[in-house]
């Protein structure tokens with residue numbers, strides 16, 4: 001559960017996230033599924049693609065192996081450090097909005113156009129053709 005009184009400073013909210021319970025932590029995720037899309041690191045930032053982790057349910061945007069996701073080497077565990085510094089979570093991510101406030105960026109992905117990584121390999125679809133160019137601006141806002 002999100003606390004009744006949310007700390008009113010960025011450091012206070014970072015502190016809260018660093019010590020909250022797992023239920024409190026989980027309640028902040030919007031379940032948008034964006035962090036489960038494959039990304040490509042460019043010099044100017046991170047570019048998202050319309051290729052998703054094989055374990056993402058493309059209809060619900062939920063992980064189908066959620067309880068075991070952290071055992072998977074390819075699955076990046078979301079931590080306070082990652083939220084703050086890795087630059088891979090979209091500014092609309094619930095964790096980033098909790099810390100930095102609501103983002104006014106228009107970030108959305110039509111998941112009917114998203115395919116699983118293994119299907120992309122099978123169909124020999126080039127990764128570069130699946131990149132979402134505008135996503136280069138999705139990450140990194142701080143204030």
Ligand code: SF4
Nearest residue numbers: 036053055056063075
């Ligand atoms: S394993 Fe990780 S990256 Fe894959 S769907 Fe689950 S949470 Fe997302």
Ligand code: SF4
Nearest residue numbers: 029030033035093094
């Ligand atoms: S991007 Fe953030 S809000 Fe969306 S599913 Fe991932 S952790 Fe949750």
